[in-house]
Amino acid sequence: MSNSSASYIHMVQHLIEKCLIFHMTKEECMEALSKHGNIQPVITSTVWSELEKENKEFFKLYTSSQVKVKGGAETGALIHKMISDTSKDDSDE
């Protein structure tokens, strides 16, 4: 019995990690797992929270990078500029 719980939870963790790679938020993850994996959002949410507790540093940075990503016009513009600059460099090379 506990084995199946363990493997289920492990699977949820795995799914969540895939979402993390897509840089999804917790909510997006809940939605995705529900939609594509039939995982109850509360389960996703709980596992996510527990993962967060176990991996505080990771999530801290994950979240902060998310903030940057979704940053706003200013951040976006800055990034846009950086990319342009980078491309220019590349073509120079």
Added chain:
Amino acid sequence: MQMLVASSSSLRDTATKSDDNPETIESGMDEFSDCFSAGSLLDSIDFDELFAGLDGDPDALPDLEILGDYSISGGTGDDRGQSSDDGNDAVSGSPFGSGSGLDAGSVCSPGEVVVDKAGDMDVKKDGPEGHFGKVKKSAASAGKAGRSKARGSDGNRKVKVDWTPELHKRFVQAVEQLGEKAVPSRILEIMGTDGLTRHNIASHLQKYRSHRKHLIAREAEAASWNQRRHMYGGARGGGMGKRVAVSPWLLPTIGFPPAMSGPMHHHPTVRPLHVWGHPSGDPSQTNTMWPKHILPHQLRPPHLHPRPVWAPPHLPYGQSQGMPCYPPPPQRFMAPPVPGIPHHAMYKTDPRAAAAGPATILHPPLDSSPSNESIDAALEDVLAKPWLPLPIGLKAPAIDTVVGELQRQGVPQIPPS
């Protein structure tokens, strides 16, 4: 060989005490009795003559030429063969007489004197420097001869090779040349460096390999990130090279697995995947740069480090067998979510308005198919193959904790029925 050393030590120690010598020598020589007829050998030695010229020099040894037929054991010869330098025991052409088992070829010209550096013996005198001296050197530490090349690295008898960058480079070249067959003896052959022993090579090889493993794992990570950036047209391709150059252990020929390039060949609807944030040469590309990968660049959770980035069937970016993660950027890549988009749903809705700008890594670049597909594909992959390793490998929470928490939340059974 050992017995020769022993006897030579004895001789050395008691060089000044000629009275004692015969006994010492004798005791040492006893071991020779198996090889030579003890009686005759000893009888043939005139110890007074042996030690006559020593003048109290503690380091001087008798010229064993006197011993005539006595020959060195094969072992010594071998050593000599390995480190030809060793032959230069300043014995100016004085083999041990006709019967010497020494490889005559190994006796170098008097000019070359390793021992000098070693400071072990005073080789200015050719005479006293005899067989025993040679034997001792070769027996005790053949590697010492290497010191003629690596000057003055060590004054005593310890084997110590100075791995200069140049020497190391030759070593690495030899290793790479040999590939699988990179065993110390062959490396030694290829390097052709005098004064290096198999032992030196072996231990250096060991260090080199372990260091390489460690670095390759890290470099691979950086490489893939850089490579991807390059692919996307924005990369500082030089970054990789720069980074590689940092470590002396790494030669520029770092080859991160080509496997990476395979999957990189895209899938138009797949979202580009980020790399593990990794410091690049450009300081401006730090955290402020939108998601390098999941994390901003400096930090990776410590336990992520050991992840084998290159495990072929599995890549850490969540890429599994069926899931390409590196879309070809039709344009410049790494675009941020378009400025002005206020909310999170941007993952799903692509602000095409900004299509004029750089393609976004978070959205399928040009088409309108939702990134949902790629997510779906990823998730299905997990569901289908639960045995696959975790893409990130976060520390898992305790099952009991999770189950307990879920029960509190109203989920009594896991998995739910």
